[in-house]
Amino acid sequence: MAEPPEELGQTDLEKEAIEFGELQDSVAFHLRVVYEACVDDLRPRLRDAHVEEEIGGQAVEKRGRASSRAGGLDVNHLSFLALILANPGMTQRELGKAAVRDKSSVTIALKELEELGLVERVRDARDRRYYRSYLSDKGRAFCDGTFKRVLDQHKRRVASMLGDEETGQLLGLLKRLRAAFDASSIEAPSDK
Structure with missing residues (x-):
């Protein structure tokens, strides 16, 4: 069981005496910062895992430069x-709602995943306007291997920072917060 470090200490910006003003108590701000830190932790793990296990074969060009x-x-x-x-068999709409992504982001991601041979899209038999998404054999192998390994490494890193108990508490709080926003249709109260 991972235990949290004795003292996490201050962030680099706090050491530099940068004032965050109203952001200091903003859940949205801190969630965004932690999200970016998690992505920064996952990206090299995914890249390093790719060196060991070929999944795509070519780099996708993005905005005129080769993607890392x-x-x-x-x-x-x-x-x-x-x-x-x-x-x-999820539809694009279902994926967008579950991943909280807009239609164009889902379309681009699914196209890229299909080009990589990880996802197959099949026209819905009952309603030909919709496509359903499935993992290909290559996609299932990737999820069972590289994806699981990369995610497990990331989970262990987070648990090493917070400990297993606090990591569980954090996940529970985040799930509760998301459910509360979902229940309220993410509508901000009026300032009457």
């Missing part, structure tokens, strides 16, 4: 792969 992504796969693709693994 592992064979075209980016950290942001992982949520789509995990959702399709757990829910084979």
